[in-house]
Amino acid sequence: MAAIYSLYIINKSGGLIFYKDYGSAGRMDTNDSLRMASLWHSMHAISQQLSPISGCSGIELLQADTFDLHCFQSLTGTKFFVVCEPGTLHMEGLLKHIYELYTDYVLKNPFYEMEMPIRCELFDINLSQAIQKDRVALLGR
C-alpha cells in the first residue's frame, strides 16, 4: 500500500524541477508531468487571487475524490507537493522535511544550477529514506 503516490517540486516560475512517482497507476510521462506542474503553478496563483481575505499564499491542500494533494511553498517560491491517499496525515511535516533536504542537498550542491531540474543522488537517497521513514512511521501507528 502506497500512502504517497508522487512528489513534485516546481520552481518559482512554474517549471518542474523534480518529479518522482511512487507507484501510482499509470504514471505519466515527462510532458504530462511538466504540463501538470505549470497548470498547478497557475492554479495555485489563481487560488490566491480569489481569496476573500488578503494574505493568501495559495492552495495547501486539495482534496480530490481519489487522492489528496498537499502543497508547500517556500518563501523563495519553490513549490513542493505530494499526491497521497485521501486522508494521509503528517504530509506538512513530510514536506517541511523534504524542503530541508532540498536546501541541504540541492541548494548547497555546488553543481546545482538554480531553477534547473534536480539531479543529485544524495537528495534522492535522503528523500527516499524520508519517504520510507514516513512510511515506517505510518506503519508504526
Next chain:
Amino acid sequence: MAPVAPRSGDAIFANVERVNAELFTLTYGAIVRQLLTDLEEVEEVNKQLDQMGYNIGIRLIDEFLAKSNVSRCVDFKETAEVIAKVGFKMFLGVTASVTNWDADGTCCSIVLEDNPLVDFVELPDTCQGLYYCNILSGVIRGALEMVSMKTEVTWLRDMLRGDDAFELQVKLLKQVPEEYPYKDDE
C-alpha cells in the same frame, strides 16, 4: 470516493409530498384537450406535448438527482435503469422496466404497464395519431439532455391505441462532454 448507491424509488416515493393522481391526470387531460382545440392538428399537439415535456425534464432532472443520491450519470445503461426504476417510481409512483437493449447498448425500451396519465382516458376517433402521453417522452429527453445525453425518444406501444403496454424507445445519439465555455482563455 465511490458514489452513494441510488436510493430505491419506493423509499423516495414514500417520502416525497404526494397528491391525488386524479388532480394530475385530469389536469393533464384538460391541457391536452385545450391544446387540441387550440392547435386543431394532432401532429402539432404531439409536438407541443413533447416540447412541454422537454421543458419539464430539464427542470425535473435536478429534483431527481437531488432526491435520489445519483451522483453520476456517465453510463447510459445504468442511467436508463435508474430513470426507469427510480425516476418513474418517485414521480408517477409506477415502476417501469427497461428492455430490448440493442447490441451496443445505445438503444433500449422503457416499458410501462401502468400509467396514471391515462386513467379515464379514451381517445376519440378524431384523435387517432395523437400520442397522448407524448409529454413523457419529452421529459425523458429533456432530463437525459441535462446529463449530457442527446437522445431520441419514440413511442413503440400505446395502450390508448389498444396495445398492452406503453413502450418508449430511447435511443442515445451522443454524449456531449463539458467544454470550457469562454473562448478567451487566459
Next chain:
Amino acid sequence: MGREVAESCVDSILTEMVSTYCNRFYANKPELAARRIEAIGYQVGHQLSERYTMERPRFNDHLEAIKFICKDFWSELFKKQIDNLKTNHRGTFVLQDNKFRWLSRMSIDPSENGDLSQDNPEAAENKAAQMTSMHLYFPCGIIRGALSNLGIPCAVSADMSNLPACSFVVRIKA
C-alpha cells in the same frame, strides 16, 4: 385512498402549462392565455366536483356548496382546508388560503437588480406579478368549474396581495 403521484408532477405540469400559454402561444396576448388557462382549470374543477360530490347529499343552498369547496374539495387538492371564508351574504364569497401551495415556491428577489435583471426592478416586479397571476387563473378556473357544475354560475378572481396567502373571490351570478 386512491392512487397518488408526486406533487412535483402536478407542479411542473402546471408551471409548464402556464409558461407554454403565456410565453410561447400567446406571448403578447395575456388575456387570451389567461382565458385558456382558466378554461383548463374549469374543466378540471368540473370533473373533480363530479368526483368529490359522490356519495353526499345534495346541497340546499349556495353556502353549503361553497363550504364544500372550502373543506372537502380543498383538502382533497391541498391536504388542507381554506383558512378563512367571508361573505357579504349577497352572493360574494372570499376564500382565503393562508399558505396556498401553488404559490409556496414562487418568489423573485425584488432586491436583485443591476447585472441580473436588465430591466429596472419594478418592471421586473410587475412582470413577476403578472406571471404569478397567470398561475392563479388555473385555481380560479377550478373553483368556477366546480361551482358551476354544482349549478352555481359565478365569476372567480384571485387576490394575492399578501403572498403566500391567497384569496379567491367568488361572485355568484344572480
Next chain:
Amino acid sequence: MIVCVAVVGHQNNPLYIQSFTDADDALKLHHIVHCSLDVIDEKVNNPKKSGPTLNETFLGLLYPTENYKVYGYLTNTKVKFILVTTDLDVKDADVRNYFRSFHAAYVDAVSNPFHVPGKKITSKTFAERVTNIVKSFGFSSAA
C-alpha cells in the same frame, strides 16, 4: 330485470340511454324515461313532499307504469340517473347499490378529458361497465 338505464343532464337532455330489451319497445322506454323527469322535477321543486328523502341522491320509485317501475337518482351536479325495471318487487338496497356503482362509472366516464361536460356519453368502457352493472343487478349488493 332492468330494461333501460339513462343518464339525463341538468338541462334534462339525455346524455346516455340504453335499453336492454328486444328492440321494439325501446322507444317506449325513451318516452317513459322522459316522462319520469316530471316526477323528478316535482320531487326536487317541492322537496317537502318527498319527506325524509330530502336532498338525498336516491329518489326512490318515481312512478309505476303498467309494466315497469321507474327509479330515479339525482346527483349533486343535477345529473339524473334513471332506471327502468320490470320486476315487481325490487329491494331498495339493490337499487341503491346499482345507482352507486352506476354513479361511479359515470364519474369516470366524465373524467375522460375528451368528454365535454353536458354532452352525450359515447365512451365504450362506460357502456361496458353499465352492461355489467345491469347484469349483476339484484344479485346481492354486487356490481
Next chain:
Amino acid sequence: MQFFGSSDISPSPTVPTASGNNAHMMYVFNRNGVCLLYREWNRPLRTLDAQQDQKLMFGLLFSLKSLTAKMDPTTAEKGNLGVPQLPGQGCSFHSFRTNTYKLSFMETPSGIKLILVTHPRTGDLREPLKYIYNLYVEYVAKNPLYTPGTPIRCELFNTSLDQYVRSIA
C-alpha cells in the same frame, strides 16, 4: 441529512446566527459556465470585478478538475490532460484549502456546480452542499417563475440559503 420537500422548508437545525459568518461567499454555475448565483456574506478583499471574478473561479474549477482527472493515481486509463469530461466523469475534487480560506465544491450530473468559500478551518461540507442543492431544487428549479439557465432571483432561495449557511461551518 436527507432532505425532501416536506411541507415546511426551514433548514434544521437553525443555529444561532451569532455563530458562523465564517462563510465568505457562494457561487453556483450551470453546465454552460453561466454564473447562476453569486452570493457574498463576508469578503473584505476583492481584487477583480464581479464578472472577472466569476470567470476566474469557473476557470479554476474547470482546470483543477482536469488536473485531478489527469492526476488520478488510482486509474491507469485517463485521457490526455484537458480532454473534455462529462460531468461526474473522471476524478474530480470536492475541496481545497489555502491559509486564508477553504473552497468546497460540488458538481451534479446535470452540471450544476456549487461552490462555497468558507473559513479554512471548516470541516467537510459535502453534505451541506447537497442540502444546498436541495434548496436549489425546491426554490429554484421548482419555482414556476424561474427560467432555467437564467440568473437566480429567488427571494425564498436566498433567504433560506443565508439562513442555512449561517447555521453551518
Next chain:
Amino acid sequence: MEEYPEELRSPPVSLVAVVGCGELHQAITTHLHSQQPPINSLALPDVSKISFLISPKPKTDSSSSAAVGILKRDWLQKHRTRIPSVIAALFTSDRISGDPAQWLQLCSDLEELKASIRARNIRLVLVVVHSHSKDDITEDRMLALRKRAEVDSKYIITFSQNDAFELKQSLHRLGSIFAELANTYYKDEGRKIKTKIEKKSFSSIELSIRYCFKVAVYAEFRRDWVEALRFYEDAYHALREMIGTSTRTTIQRLVEIKTVAEQLHFKISTLLLHGGKIPDAVTWFRQHNTWYKRIIGSPEAVFLHWEWMSRQFLVFAELLETSSIAIPTISSVIVGTAERPLTEWEFHPAHYYQLAAHYLKEKRSSLEFAVSMSESLGEVDSSAESVVPSTYVGQFARLVEQGNAHVMQPLTDDEYTRYAVAEGKRFQDSFEIIALLKKSYESYSNLKVHRMGSFCGFQMAKEYYGVGDFSNAKPLFDGIASLYRQEGWVTLLWEVLGYLRECSRKQGMVKDFIEYSLEMAALPVSSKTGDQLFGFKECGPAGPVSLQQRKLIHNEVFGFICGELELASSDESANLKVTVDNPLHLEIDVVSPLRLVLLASVAFHEHIVKPGSSTSITLSLLSQLPHTVEIDQLEVQFNQSDCNFIIVNSHRHSGALVDGHQGHRVETASSLSLSTNRWLRLTYDVKSDESGKLECISVIAKLAPHFTICCRAESPASMDELPLWKFEDRVETYPTKDPALAFSGQRAIQVEEPESQVDLNLGLSGPAFVGESFLVPVTLASKGHAVYSGELKINLVDVRGGGLISPSDTEPFSMDTHHVQLLGISEPEGEDESQQDTDKIKKIQESFGLVSVPFLKCGESWSCKLEIKWHRPKPVMLYVSLRYSPDSNESTAQKVNIHKSLQIDGKTAIMISHRLLLPFRQDPLLPSRIKPVNDTDQSPSLPSNETSILIISAKNCTDVPLRFQSMSLEVDGDDFGNSCSVQHGGEDLSDPALVVPGEEFKKVFSIIPKTNSSKIGLGNVCLRWRRDSGLDEQSGTTVNSVLTKQKLPDVNLEVSPLVLRLDCPPYAILGEPFTYFIEIQNQTQLLQEVKFSLADAQSFVMSGSHNDTVFVLPKSVHVLSYKLVPLASGVQQLPRFTLTSVRYSAGFQPSIAASTLFVFPSKPHFKMIDVQDKRIKSLATE
C-alpha cells in the same frame, strides 16, 4: 261509469209503501222524501193492488239456481223500487167506527194485506186517518183492530189533518215510524242472510258471493257503510277464490266474474272514496288491477279483457275526479306501505285516463285481430242480434221464441265470442281513445306536468294521424316536437318529426315538408346513437333513427328541392313541386331548428374602418346535413345594401345564377361545398363609403335553381352552440381559424366619418354690448373637397345653462323676452339681397338658426355674419355646425359634420345716471322737506311751476371708445307733454361725441312741471350711440348705431307755499356797498307769518334788522333789503338768511352755494366784454 245502471251508481234508499186514502199519498211521499235520510215510497190506492206490487216469492230458492249465476241482474233494482220494507195501511176513522159492513171489509183487507206481505215479512203500520176530530174510536174497536192486524200498539197511529200543525205532527210521527221499521226490516233481512253465510249454509261460492252482496246492500240501505264495505270486500275476495278454484274458466264465465268483480270493485272504491280514504282507494285499485291484469282469458276473446281493463281505469279515474276533495289534499300526503309507496301520479285521474286509453288501444288491436280472424273464417254472425243480457249479471243468452213465449237459451262460448266481436265492431275506438287521452293530456297540462302531458298529446296525435285527421294531429305534434327539441331528446324528436313530415306531405304543405325533412336530415343522429335500433313498427313513419335514414331523407328532400321529385300529396289538387313558378325560400334565424341545416357566422377582421378603405370579412358556413351540399351561389347582405356581394360557385356557375343582381359585386369561389360539420370559411374584402354602422344582415344560399335559404348572420363572439348538437359529443371547431377572431369576431363594424376637408371659423371682435346687434362673421373654406348641400346650424346657449328666455313680467322691455337673440344671418356683402330668399335661410328663431350654404367648389370659401342682439348682459355659447356632403349625389354620399363653438359675453356698454337741481338762489319751501326724513329713500320732489334742472350723465363702461350721436329726453306719451315743459340745454350733437372708455358724458335739461299732480314721470333717456369705428363715420352709421333707452324714475311734485329768492348783484367790489334783496313770495291764499333772521358774516358789514317777524300777504311778495359792504375779496359767504314759517313751523335756508358772492378787489376791466357779461348775465338770470 255512465253505462252502469242507476241502482248501482247511487247508494240505495229504503223503500216503503202506503195503501189507501190516496188523497194523503202526495203529502206523505213528499214528506218522506224530505226526510234525512230520505225514504222512497210507493203509493197504492187500495190493498187489492198489492199483489201486483209484491210478486209472490218464488219458492224455488237458491238451491236450484246455484250454478246458474252469481248475481241476479234485477235483484238490486227490485229491492230499490218494488219491495217496500214497510207498508202503511191507511184507514179513515169512520171505516173503523162505522157500521159493521165497513168493519168487515176492513178486516178482509187487512187479511189480504197480511197474507201478501208475510212471506217477505214486510213491516206493517196501521194509520187511522181522522177525517174530523170530534168523532173518536172506542177503545175496544182499536183493540180489535190491533188484534186483527197483529201489530204492536205503537204501530197503530192516528193521523189527523185538521190543521196544518196536526198534519205536520202526524206526518212526522209517521215518518219516524217508517224510518225505524225500515231500518229494522233491512237489519233483519241482512241478519238472516248473514247467518246463512256464517253457518256456511250455501251450496256454492256463487251463493256466498250473492249473500255477501245482499248483506252489503242491506247495510247500505241502513247507511252502515262500514259493514257494507266489509261485505262487498268479502264478496270480492270470494269471487277471486272462484277464479282460483275454477280451473280453465270459460269465456262467458270469466266475463261474468269480471263483470261482478267490476261491480263489487266499483262499490268498494266508491265507498272508500266517499269515506275520504283516497289512499286506501288507490291501493285497493292497484290491487284490483294487479289481480285481474293477468287474467286475460282465452286468446280469441282477449279484447274483452283489454276492454274491461280499460273500463276499470276509466271508471276509477272518473271516481277520483268526482270525489273532488281528493286532488288538492293528497299531493301533500304520500302514504302507502313502506315497501311499495304510492307515487304522485297515482292520485291524479290523468294517470288512469292515460292507462285506460292504453288498454283501449290494446283492445282495439286485439279486436282488429279477432275481427280479421273471424272474417278470414268467413263467419257471418247472424245470431248476434238475438243475443240479450240474461237474468244474471254479466251473462248473456239467446232469446228464442217458442210459440208465444220467449225463452232464454244459453250460448256457446264461440257464439258469444262472435257476438262480442260483432258488438265490438260497432264501436269506433279511436275517438274513445282520443277522448281519454285528451282528458289526461289536459289534466296533466293543468298540473304543469309537461312531459307526461305531451306524451299523451303525442299518443293523441298518433290517433288523429291514424284516422287521417292531420289538421288535428299536426299542431299537437308541433307542440311536442318543440319540447323534445328544447330538451334534446333526439330519438323522440325524430319520431315526432317523422309524423310531422308525413302530415305536411299528406296536406301538401311543401315548405313544412322540406323544413321538417331538412331538420331530420340534420338531426344529431350519429352511427353511435344509431346503434340503438328500433323495431320498425314502433318508430313511426320516419323509420328507425339512424344515419342511413338521415341520408335517405337528405337525398329525398334534395331530389325534391331540385325539382326532380314530386311530393305525393293526399289531395292531388296542389302541384307540389319546386319549380320556377313556385320557388321555395327558407328563413333561418337564431332560434330556428334549421340552424342545424345551415349556420352562417360572419366576422369582420376589424372593429372600425375608415370609409372607403376596405376590410376583410370572414364568413363561415356550417351544416350538419349527412351528405355534402354544393351551394350554387351565396349572397351576402349588409345593412348598407351597396356592400352586398355574391359568391358564385365556379363549378356550378351558369349565367342564369346571377340574375337580377346587376350592380352587385360578384366573387367566384373555386368551390362552395359544405361537408358535414366542417366549416366552410370564406374571406373577402368589403368596402363601405358610408359612415356609421356596417352590419352583415344575412347570407342567402342558393342550393338549387329555385331553392334558397336565407341565414341570419351571427357573430362568432355571440354565437351559442347549435340546439341539439350542443349535447352531442362531437369535435368542436371555431368558425374562424384565428382564435382571437373566433372569440371576439363581430358581424358589425363602425365606419368612421370621412374627416372633413373644410375649415369653419368664427371671427370675433371683443365682447358684445347690450343693445347693439352684434356681428359674428362665419367663414368656411373648403380645402379638400367640394361642399354640396351644406347647411349651417347655429345655436345660442346660455353658458350657465339657464335658458335665454326670461319671464316677461319682470321685463320692462316686454317686446323681447329674450336676453339674447339671434336676429339674422346676413349673407356676405356683394351678394345682392335677392339671394336672401326663403329657401336659403331656412329658419331663424330666437336662439336657433339654420342657413343653407351654397355649393362650394374645392378651394372656394364662403362667409356670412351672424347678427346677435343682447338684451341683458350675459355670457353665451355660440355653436355653429356645418353639415354637408362631399360629393354631388345626395342619396348615397353620407354627410360630414364640423362643429365649432365660441363663448361671447354680452356687456352693458353705457351707464346712465341723472341728477336734479333747483334754480339758482331760489328756494321753495317744500313741505316734504319740512319733516326732515332721509331723502334717499323717497323719490326727489320738484316744485311745480318752477324750473328745475335735470342733469343726465352717461358713462362708457366698455373698453372701446364709443360715439354718442344723440341724447334726448323722450317723454313717454300721455299728459306729460303739457304737464311739463322740457328744454334741452343745447341742441342735438352735430358731430357725435367721442367718449373714451370710462369717460362720462353729461347733458343738462331744465324742466318746469306745469301740473298739479303729485307725481310726474320724467320719461326716458334716449341715447343713440355706436362703436367708434375709427375712420368710417358715414358708412352704415344707421346700421349699427344703437339706441339705448333708460327710464328715469318718477319724481314728486309739490306746490311750495313760500318761495325765497335772494337777489344781489352778480359780483361786488371790495369796499363798495351793494344791496342785498331777499324776496319772500307767498304763493298761498293765506296770510303767512314768517320769522327770519340774518346771521352776521365776518367779511361783510351790513345794515338792517337782523331778525324780525313779518306777515306776508297772500299772493304777494315781501321784500327785505340790506346794504352790505364787502370787507374781503374772493368768494365770500353772504350773511346766512334763515326763514321760519310759523304756519308750517318749518324753517329753511338757502343753500350755501346760493348765498355766496364773488368780491373783486377792485373794479374789474373786462376785454371782449359781450361774451363775458353774456355769460355772466346768463349766470345771473338763471
